[in-house]
């Protein structure tokens with residue numbers, strides 16, 4: 001893992017969006033793994049801005065989202081499909097048929113999970129997977145106890161996750177579904193590159209455990225230590241409990257990959 005600390009959530013979003021934009025320019029047929037949540041809203045806002053300013057061509061790009069709630073009515077404003085359409089897909093020139101999310105309304109969730117895994121495989125795998133981190137340490141919706149070898153499957157959400165995500169359901173925790181379909185930890189680890197984005201003081205403790213604590217399936221994000229190419233981009237607020245800050249600053253100051261961001 002590499003970790004860089006930027007000043008604030010805006011700088012984190014700008015750097016993340018720039019990495020995605022550069023990938024799309026270099027490989028217009030790339031496969032992107034996408035995530036949802038408030039952190040990603042800023043990332044997609046920046047990406048939409050770059051796309052408009054630089055004329056990014058997403059027409060051959062394909063995307064796979066990490067997860068989707070189970071049991072929401074089709075077209076629900078709370079679904080991750082609606083979130084993605086609103087924040088990104090309707091604002092760039094990607095054909096909607098190239099954008100994939102697991103179908104949380106499928107009658108047969110086991111078959112749907114297998115179909116999703118197969119679609120990722122047939123696309124040639126994911127080039128860059130964005131992940132956020134939940135307050136339970138989840139990536140995707142891989143709650144504590146998720147095996148590191150897990151694949152796309154249905155899962156029960158932790159009460160803390162439902163509380164955290166209630167803000168997106170007008171504050172009504174009872175409206176947050178109990179279950180979701182999510183890529184597994186093992187699915188995520190097969191992406192060629194993973195970019196973890198975390199901001200805000202509320203996640204400072206879980207980020208420190210995820211990055212510097214022992215590897216454990218009680219905190220799914222610690223599985224990222226088994227991946228060859230994970231970059232964590234975080235802001236000052238979320239970085240406050242990290243113990244090796246001077247080293248992370250050295251990474252940013254010296255790694256050639258970050259030269260364009262040092263100017």
Ligand SMILES: N[C@@H]1[C@@H](O)[C@H](O)[C@@H](COP(=O)(O)O)O[C@@H]1O
Pocket residue numbers: 035036037038039040066067131132133134138139140141161165
């Ligand atoms: N399933 C998503 C996660 O993939 C995301 O990382 C998390 C963080 O959300 P936020 O950015 O709103 O803190 O939200 C949801 O739980």
